[in-house]
Amino acid sequence: xxxxxxxxxxxxxxxxxxxxxxxxxxxxxxxxxxxxxxxxxxxxxxxxxxxxxxxxxxxxxxxxxxxxxxxxxxxxxxxxxxxxxxxxxxxxxxxxxxxxxxxxxxxxxxxxxxxxxxxxxxxxxxxxxxxxxxxxxx
Amino acid sequence: xxxxxxxxxxxxxxxxxxxxxxxxxxxxxxxxxxxxxxxxxxxxxxxxxxxxxxxxxxxxxxxxxxxxxxxxxxxxxxxxxxxxxxxxxxxxxxxxxxxxxxxxxxxxxxxxxxxxxxxxxxxxxxxxxxxxxxxxxx
Numbered sequence: 001x002x003x004x005x006x007x008x009x010x011x012x013x014x015x016x017x018x019x020x021x022x023x024x025x026x027x028x029x030x031x032x033x034x035x036x037x038x039x040x041x042x043x044x045x046x047x048x049x050x051x052x053x054x055x056x057x058x059x060x061x062x063x064x065x066x067x068x069x070x071x072x073x074x075x076x077x078x079x080x081x082x083x084x085x086x087x088x089x090x091x092x093x094x095x096x097x098x099x100x101x102x103x104x105x106x107x108x109x110x111x112x113x114x115x116x117x118x119x120x121x122x123x124x125x126x127x128x129x130x131x132x133x134x135x136x137x138x
Numbered sequence: 139x140x141x142x143x144x145x146x147x148x149x150x151x152x153x154x155x156x157x158x159x160x161x162x163x164x165x166x167x168x169x170x171x172x173x174x175x176x177x178x179x180x181x182x183x184x185x186x187x188x189x190x191x192x193x194x195x196x197x198x199x200x201x202x203x204x205x206x207x208x209x210x211x212x213x214x215x216x217x218x219x220x221x222x223x224x225x226x227x228x229x230x231x232x233x234x235x236x237x238x239x240x241x242x243x244x245x246x247x248x249x250x251x252x253x254x255x256x257x258x259x260x261x262x263x264x265x266x267x268x269x270x271x272x273x274x275x276x
Contacts, residue, residue, distance in 0.1 A: 034211055036222050038239055041262035044210065044222070072182065073172055075245065075254060080215035082243050082255065084174050084182070101176055103241045103257040105220050107213065116213060117220065119241040121259035124179035 001027075002112025006074070006081035009106050009113045014087075018067045020059040026052055030107055030114040038119045040100055063092030069102075079108040080116075087120070098122060139165075140250025144212070144219035147244050147251045152225075156205045158197040164190055168245055168252040176257040178238055201230030207240075217246040218254075225258070236260060 003009040009028055016025035029035055029048050037051040038044055039058075045051050066089070073084040087100040105117035141147040147166055154163035167173055167186050175189040176182055177196075183189050204227070211222040225238040243255035 034213070036211060038241075038259060038261075041260075043261040044224070044239055046211070073174060073184070075172070075218055075243070077215040077218035080213055080218045080220065082218065082220060084255065084257075086182070101182055101257070103176075103243070103255065105213070105241070117222065117241065119222075119239070119257050119259070121176060121257070122179070123176075123181040 002108075002110055002114050003028075004112060006076060006083065006106035006113050007071075009115055010069075010071070010083060010085070010104060013104070013115055013118075014067055014069045018065065020062055020064060022052070022056050022059055025055050025059075028115050030109065030116050032116070034116065036117045036119075038121070040098070040120050040122045065092060066090040066094070081106040081113070140246075140248050140252050141166075142250060144214065144221065144244035144251050145209075147253055148207075148209075148221060148223070148242060151242070151253055151256075152205055152207050156203065158200055158202060160190070160194050160197055163193050163197075166253050168247065168254050170254070172254065174255045174257075176259070178236070178258050178260045203230060204228040204232070219244040219251070 013028045016028060029051060031048050033047045035048045035051055036044060036046050045054055068088040070086045071083055072086055075082045083104040085102045085104055087102055089100060090097045100120050100122055102120040106113045107116040151166045154166060169186050171185045173186045173189055174182060174184050183192055206226040208224045209221055210224055213220045221242040223240045223242055225240055227238060228235045238258050238260055240256060240258040244251045245254040
């Protein structure tokens with residue numbers, strides 16, 4: 001069953017990622033040769049079969065990660081929705097952490113929404129953090 | 139004036155990039171705080187002012203580059219269009235070359251189309267190339 005809206009498809013996408021659940025991940029994606037996926041630092045994958053094989057490989061080599069996501073901006077049309085999302089992914093041990101930026105595209109078909117494209121990238125140059133406010137002594 | 143379709147906006151976007159033409163680049167983008175841009179390896183820029191400042195900085199420090207682009211996949215709805223594009227960018231001297239993957243999002247408003255989002259990333263791991271066919275001696 002497709003999802004009632006793009007937000008529901010996105011929630012299922014990140015739940016599948018968090019739980020390393022390839023069956024659930026498959027329900028999230030549009031079954032189409034037009035589906036596309038760009039993992040951080042990787043090339044373009046096209047078509048659901050290639051995309052699902054990549055997620056299966058990622059899930060097989062991963063300990064259950066911590067995945068938090070924050071929707072930054074959403075644009076929704078009749079049959080297409082685009083979300084800009086910040087992902088915070090930590091390895092099972094918490095040793096490795098990555099802040100990833102993703103553009104997630106959802107399409108409506110068969111009465112519901114599924115993921116059409118996922119483009120994720122790692123900012124190699126992080127924005128400079130402002131120094132913390134000095135603690136007031138008063 | 140906005141563009142008659144997403145393809146026209148995209149052509150103007152790459153023409154502006156090729157010509158380091160900041161005035162033309164400004165006509166391509168939606169004037170909105172919702173506009174977003176992720177340059178390769180960089181963080182998220184939001185809002186047309188921040189985005190235009192980034193392009194101005196890129197253009198100031200660049201020699202006229204060679205920019206070729208190839209549309210890989212387009213999804214178009216009533217007011218929103220998403221393009222997956224491969225960019226081949228060479229420095230003026232031709233010394234540096236990059237193959238970049240971009241997700242370009244266009245939105246319709248004021249009777250035409252403009253760029254709403256540009257997410258570009260560098261594949262750090264290139265797909266393995268098949269060895270060239272041996273030249274036949276026959």
